[in-house]
Amino acid sequence: MKITAKTTAVAALCLLLGMAGSGFAQEPTVNLTLKDAIRLGFERNLDLKVELYNPAMAEADIRRTLGIYDPLLTLGANYNRTNSNNTLTFRPQAIDQATVNAGVSQLLPTGTVVGLTAESGWVDSSFNKYYSNGVSLTLNQPLLRNFGQEATELQINVSRLAKEESIERFKTRLSDTVAQIRSDYFKLYNLREVLLVKRNSLALAQRILADTQGRVKAGVLPAMEILNAEFQVATREKEVIDAERGVRDQMDVLRTSLQLPLGAEIVVADTPSREPYQIAEDAALTTALVNRSELALQRAVVRTNDLQQRVARNQTLPDLSLNASAGMGGFDRGFLRGLEKTATVEEPNWGIGLQFSFPLGNRAAENSYIRSKLAMEQSTAQLQSLEVGVTRDVKAAIRQVSANYKQIEVTNRGRAYAEDRLRAFEKRQAVGLATTKDVFDVENDLVTAKGNEIQALVDYNNSITLLWRVTGEILDRQGIRVTDKQADPLYDRLK
Template sequence: MNFSLFFVRSTWVSLALTMALPSSIAILPSLASAATPPKPPNPSSRVQVPDYLNPNPNPLQFPTKPEEVKIQGTVPISLAQALELAKRNNQDLQIAILQVERSRSAVRESQAALFPTVGIDSSLTNSGNAFTSNSSQASTSFNGSAQLNYNLYNSGNRQATIQAAEEQLRVDELNVESQSLTISLNVTTQYYNLQQADEEVRINRSAVENAQASLRDTQAREQAGVGTRFDVLQSQVNLANAQQLLVNAISRQQIARRQLATLLSLSQSVDISAADPVQLVGLWQPTLEETIVRAFQNRPELQQQLAQRNINEQQRRQALSQLGPQISLAGNYNLRDRFDDSVSINDSYSVGIQGNLNLFDGGAARARADQSRANIAIAETQFASQRDLIRFDVEQFYSQLQSNLDNVQTSTVALNQAREALNLARLRFQAGVGTQTEVIAAENDLTTAEGNRVTAILDYNRALANLQRSVTFRGSR
């Protein structure tokens, strides 16, 4: 059903329309600052990173010569520097930030419906008879018009569209935060993997040195006539095994370095190593229950599900608004003039209100509303599923944190005992009351104890990083 009311006169009328981690934890550096629209940070507060670590600014760079990809040197970097490089260079994070800018523009587009639209049309025409030389028959005329339209009422469609766009912007902003936290966790975990690979090389190199010392001792004893060929063979086998383990550890170290370099999108000609020492990075003070509650409050994934539910609700309102009345205001001004005709300019205007009510659409609008209602239920179910998964993550990493802290203490005691046992085994062997087998066993025990301690410390750090990611300290917003 359509209805309209117009007032028309032959004169000009001017129309005017007047139409917002807990301080008790040793928090690792994070990328969460990228969750808000990018702002120039304070240079004095940023982590300093050498420029030569940054990749070529041309994303389409394609090396064609071996010297362009040859590693020129190894640069030690800290975890803080690695996180800063990831924030600068990660393509997924850059895409997420661009999606925020796109959604921000979409909000401005939806808000344009709050204002009237104004347009101007004009034409200048010369017309005449093409088959006669009588120039008096030719004439030039001008036509111009100005239109103004404003949607006075559309049953809530306009406001629902704006709110849906604002909620989508929030979803994308939360996605930037989630991407930042995920990148931070991945870089942190990979950095710990590199630390472990470095420590494995150190431990296995120390094991080779111990095996070489034992071999020299057994060879000297054999030459002195107080040792046996069997002891020498045992030492040689032990040395060969230690050398093989060292070679494998060096290979894993190279792989770990390249994995982190790839994750950070570094320059093609630079390799990196871990500059930070292997040590506990902090203690987690809150209880398990406090940690779970904080995770529920802070996780961006839960906020995303709520925002998605709100988007579906606004889409439901948009669908139902098509069944309500639509009222708009329209104004038009026309100006006509034919030159050299001794007639003054003609003008006219019209102002009117138009209304529309869709009486029957075959059920299409309500079907779209039902789809949105189903999407709301899906978002609510996904919220519940995400909440349960977050609780499981917190409980899992909290348990791992406690067990790994106990393992650190146990492995430290075992390492001291292994060192003492190796010294005693060598003294016994040199005194002739022990065997080379005991020395070799003690050396292997020391190597295992050193590896266990490094593993316990890094497993603790990994669990702490995962727990911090699960809680997601977002600060005040």
């Protein structure tokens, strides 16, 4: 009765496993190559889309700061009434004045502000009424502080460097995403291969169970051997279920990162490479120092701080400005006659002057300059630290590739030895020199050896991925090119 009950339980578990396997196979299948997985990640990954908005916003900042060169139009209208005593008659008089004006001013890269203003007015007093008209051209040119294009365009250049920084951050995020997709892809390969090993192990256990049942019925083996065989079958069935769950969980990970349809069964179409990877350490270090997006980002920070330091030094100078103006005007009782006088330059006017100012002590500007120098030194030290870290990472990654490639050979030999050992124990069992438990123990060793072999292959390819990541060439290796215009469509879409 005990044997029958256990046999029934095993049969029920097999039925459950069959139903799970049937459902697993009925899902729509997506044959996914590694190249397609990376392409889909580049196009669809939501985290990358979120990161891409930062360069788009940086582009908006550039366009905003360029607004300093937009001409400024001013329009005005004023009415004024005053009451005063006439200095000749000592009688009170009222004076009404009305003026309208229009002007336009333009900032030039040198810091110069040029303006053109036209004004027309009407004056009505107790003793006189007349129209006044005038056109004037003004110029304000800083000679020390704020002189030159670099000081004028500070915020423009800072915004451009900020966009460069945001592009490098996007490339860093993209490199991490591509590396993660490769890792997730190979992990799915690993889990599927392990699932296949577990299923083969289950099939072998079921065969041994059937053979053991026949031997017990023939009286060759004791009945307890069936109990052990049934336990081994049940254990392997649970391992298959766990392996299938691992495959399903990993497919969910890829579906999420690649935005694939829910329920699609992902089948990896590419296998990890077994080819030896040739590495020249000096070339890898040079590539890393040139291509790593983290280093490019920090170099942009250094350039920003250097620019701000130079402008901050300029701000410590005195404020000396040249002011100049030239114009023409006309006064007459008739409006048109006043315009004619203005047009014929009958009453020209001009002026020129210098304006000097300097805060005694100048502590604000001096300390702003000191702070900018400290920020420059800090960013330079951070760049040096990153370069040292990159060098260390590249060397460690190269050693890891070599070690993992050797591990493939070790696990290959371990798997071959485990296969030979299992065949030997199966032969010994057939002649009664080994128990069923001995065979299962050896078969467990074979399953472990096969798992180690699969893992070693995946680890080797993951170490290559890591090497590409730390040398900054992973995007080039996968055929991905990122330009400084990458996010401009997002900006253009909302213009």
